[in-house]
Amino acid sequence: MRVLRGLGALAHGDFQRGCVATVGVFDGVHLGHLTVLKHVVARAKDLDATPTMVTFSGHPKNVLLGHAPAKLTSLEHRLRLFKRYGIETTLVLEFNEAIRAMSAVDFVRTVLLDGLGLRELVFGFDSKFGHDRQGTPSALAPIAAKWGFTIDEVEPVRLAGRAVSSTAIREAVQLGDLDAARAMLSRPFSVLGTVVHGDKRGRDLGFPTANLDPHHEILPPRGVYAAATVIEGQLVPAVLNLGRRPTFDGSDLLIETHILDWQGDLYDRNLEVFFLQHLRGELKFDDAEALKGQIAKDVGNAKKIWREAGLDSPAAVFFPPYIRADSSVGRATD
Structure with missing residues (x-):
């Protein structure tokens, strides 16, 4: 898997195939995340594009709120899991004030389109990015049609009626409920x-x-x-x-x-x-x-x-x- 670190790395990459990409921290890389990653890999195969992940070295909540939840997976661990599940390129960005202030439209244009050659953008359940988390499927639909990429959204994964989430897995791990954690992680x-x-x-x-x-x-x-x-x-x-x-x-x-x-x-x-x-x-x-x-x-x-x-x-x-x-x-x- 090719790992690119920082926006500067985009100037030195070859992205002629274009990419199918998703954006997020994906802490734990759990069953819900895996569903998104599988969709990214499948759509990339359909389009002869590169399955791509855009993630962050630290949790955005550190910048947004001044604190963040304990990590299920370090950056190194997430990279290993992204590779395991078929991602071929991962762009790692530091979530700093500059990224925080970037609008969703600017992020799509600068990072995904001009940088990575975006052909399709995949959203997980309740996934948002950009300033004030304004980057949603509905908000980005007009520019997708204008700029020539498609948007897809993956439905949430539920177990026992509850959406699989990093928060639920943290609770299970800290309580020692390894069976529940394994079910939500799929490993x-x-x-x-x-x-x-x-x-x-x-x-x-x-x-x-x-x-x-x-x-x-x-x-x-x-x-x-x-x-x-x-x-x-x-x-x-x-x-x-x-x-x-x-x-x-x-x-x-x-x-x-x-x-x-x-x-x-x-x-x-x-x-x-x-x-x-x-x-x-x-x-x-x-x-x-x-x-x-x-x-x-x-x-x-x-x-x-x-x-x-x-x-x-x-x-x-x-x-x-x-x-x-x-x-x-x-x-x-x-």
């Missing part, structure tokens, strides 16, 4: 982070872990989880501890991932870790040996989950086919 909830050096305590216990800096993404409640991650394009099972290590009087919140039946160096690599099922809450043990025994039980319980499903890996239970079949699922996007 297991995941965190993308960089593997950093720890104090090697897991290795000393016989369960080496990849310690993750989670790029400031939202997290579920503390505890131990059956998990999965992606290494060299392959989904592999794992057991994840999210907590402060009370047995060792720890204070920092850590994400420690023990990858089953795998050895290697992951330091400084970005790793996407999927939370599959909560195994237990955070506990303080009398000593390291007691903790070691419990970790062995956690690994056994995680393996039992996959074994009872008739699988050696969690992939077919928790992941839809388009993720299982995507060999680029764990690779960098730019």
Whole structure:
């Protein structure tokens, strides 16, 4: 996927094919967003155009309101997901005062038409952009006819009578309702982070872990989880501890991932870790040996989950086919 950063990047791109584009933050890249992205990809194929995403490095609410909700997905994570779902070009803009002041008509003309060669603009449910959010399908219809592009609007996606939204997913994740989050995301909830050096305590216990800096993404409640991650394009099972290590009087919140039946160096690599099922809450043990025994039980319980499903890996239970079949699922996007 080609990633363009800032309006200046448009001067150096080749956009002769034109594009089918959508605009938005798409935090979480959930089922509603996925419906929009699938439509963008399908229409781009029909028109022999480039499926294109225009997104923002930060949440517009930081500028508009002075604060924004916690992120389900960092920019790096969103880029990875856009690529996974078929987007070929993403333009990343900083939502600053200049972008805030730009009218929807100017945004369409400057960014989408002159910049990217817009042929069709796809709106998600209740999607708006431009100054005072005046860029709606009905408001832009007159200039679409005049300037020669089409507008399409995708209906909302509802589960149990409620529109799928980033807000609803944040609530589910923070409450630890992984089933609800998975349904709204159409995949297991995941965190993308960089593997950093720890104090090697897991290795000393016989369960080496990849310690993750989670790029400031939202997290579920503390505890131990059956998990999965992606290494060299392959989904592999794992057991994840999210907590402060009370047995060792720890204070920092850590994400420690023990990858089953795998050895290697992951330091400084970005790793996407999927939370599959909560195994237990955070506990303080009398000593390291007691903790070691419990970790062995956690690994056994995680393996039992996959074994009872008739699988050696969690992939077919928790992941839809388009993720299982995507060999680029764990690779960098730019």
